[in-house]
Amino acid sequence: MIGVFHFDLLQQSDGARRGVFHTPRGDVQTPTFMPVGTVGTVKGLTIDQVAATGAEIILGNTYHLRLRPGHETVAKLGGLHAMCGWEGPILTDSGGFQVFSLGALNKVTEQAATFRSHLDGAKIVLTPEHSIEIQQALGSDIAMVLDHVIALPASAAEVEDALARSIRWAKRCREAADRPEQALFAIVQGGLDPVLRQQCATELASMPFEGYAVGGLSVGETPEEMYATAGVTTRHLPAEKPRYLMGVGTPRDLIENIARGIDMFDCVMPTRNGRNALAFTDEGPLKLRNAVHREDLRPIMDDCPCLACRHSRGYLRHLFNAGEMLGPILLSHHNLMYYSRLMQQARAAIEQDRFAEFANSKLRGWGYEPVPCG
Template sequence: MSQFAFELSHRDATTSARRGVFLTPHGPVQTPGFMPVGTQGTVKGVTIDQVAATGAHMILGNTYHLALRPGHETVRKLGGLHGMSGWEGPILTDSGGFQIFSLNAINNVTEEAATFRSHIDGAKVRLTPEHSIEIQEALGSDVAMVLDHVVALPAEPGVVEDAMARSIRWAKRCLEAASRDDQAKFAIVQGGLDTELRVQCATELSSMGFDGYAVGGLSVGEAPSEMYRITAATCPALPEDKPRYLMGVGQPIDLIESVARGIDLFDCVMPTRNGRNGLAFTDLGKVKLRNAVHREDTQPLEQDCPCLACRHSRGYLRHLFIAGEMLGPILVSIHNLTYYQRVMQGARDAIEQNRFDAYREEKKRGWGLV
């Protein structure tokens, strides 16, 4: 018996939005949901208790980075990612496939493996599908992603099709290499901006019986409308009874639009990366705290936000950034993570009430997008 299950409780009446819960050995994940990114075993600048207080149910770690430092065997000896980080909820680990894209100047891909030069010291790193699973089993995550071949867009059709086909073959190798019953395996749909390739990939992967399915290779420079088009075409080709995860996405509007097209899970560095640089997300759009207009601003970022940052004024938060105090980036990162969770909670409530389309329009008006 699998230790994982995905229970759909409601489908929105007018969109493809779904309300569900993904059950794991470390607890339930309410969907649609957002996973904060903890690439190196930490959500940057935020303690685990603070991450939990934002309302997050699940976090993400990265196979490539953790294998290099501190090393997956070291993580295993420290109690796995859960024991090392102190996070008691579910954890998903990316496979290292994105580094095939992001480190393309220092890697080489063959049918057998992807070979990298470490961004830390230039040492040679060879990552096969089997080794990716071996690393993730050592990390002890609840969800292990298959190793896939991501290519930069735009790309020649033959290049996209070749990477898509290799991703299917690598997914099968990952499934065959897996040995832990307490670790779910998620496949990744590739195919660039070609809807036929996406459906083909989704169909073939669906026949393999994975625990969940991700849409990968997007949010790499294409227009948002293209991402929405591919997501809308791919979701119907995926199993109804398995979670769907859109990798590396995105801004709040991207989450809302993708939920409307049938996506259940998201991750992105945007909340913390922007928070460290003084940009806050709110229901009335983005707030750039370094701007002089906030120097004597006594209002919080948002009146109804329960986060630590919103106990303070915008003027105080601006002062922290101008003064170079580390508390500024910490507080605004916490606010942004909390905001993303609030947007997702609102989405879940709206789906249950069959008013997701109205919720989407409310958010877009507040963000100044209509």
């Protein structure tokens, strides 16, 4: 019997997967990129502008929404969808990444991660059960289990400890989750050790989750180490469930990891770089503050339908140099559109069984030569 959430694997090409993740709020075509709306907004853009980029699913963050406006307030405002006006699926991170990113402000025990708010220093105790409680109040379509993320490199003992705790916390999250309209994804840890990654993936795959994420990457390792670890991990995950690589990354990262069987991505990079005058293109990043663009009449890309590409590079440079808020808005829209179109192109290449050819063409354009491995 097909459940409320299910994944259809439609085709494979050179290690890449073309699929559809079905949710009550709509289908998500994969591979896909999820714009990050940490506190209920994709920074700098209206929700209609986000939708116009082609995005089908966005991301929110449990920790940040727990702090403000508070998950109870979000629930009283009708849930995260109603509050921000997004009608499609939403995935919420569990707060596990803050175990890593706010390391100086937290303490991790078997029971919980205890935080000091980065806003006012207030004490917050985040247990696996409380993470699920918050995400259910937010009303997201996909909730993530609470995991223990550590920085790399790390000792074998530290990696094994975080892995074992992440598995135990995943079980607690599974037991606490009681909303059939909310999917729950587990998160594979294990550092860069292929044996530990296999162990964690195998244990989590034996549990009834609707999807599986590759976590604990993009935390200090090299790109090549990330790609190798993602490839090892996906080989031990169920083919019939979606695979999500958390917090990644550059256009190259997306293409390399699609080749290794990843279906879903999220990252702040498109909007963060957009706010800092960097535009992604098929020829590599374009730094629009540079003087070479002062009198350039060309758009960022000739064939791009985004809001920024209706204007010249010279005008965009002027907006940034003049401190006008329109500059970051336009470039954020361009970068999200670029990522969305990259995913559309990847899906088409997989359907035509020419993903390796497509990937190598993109990599060469960005200045890279390696061939993605299937």
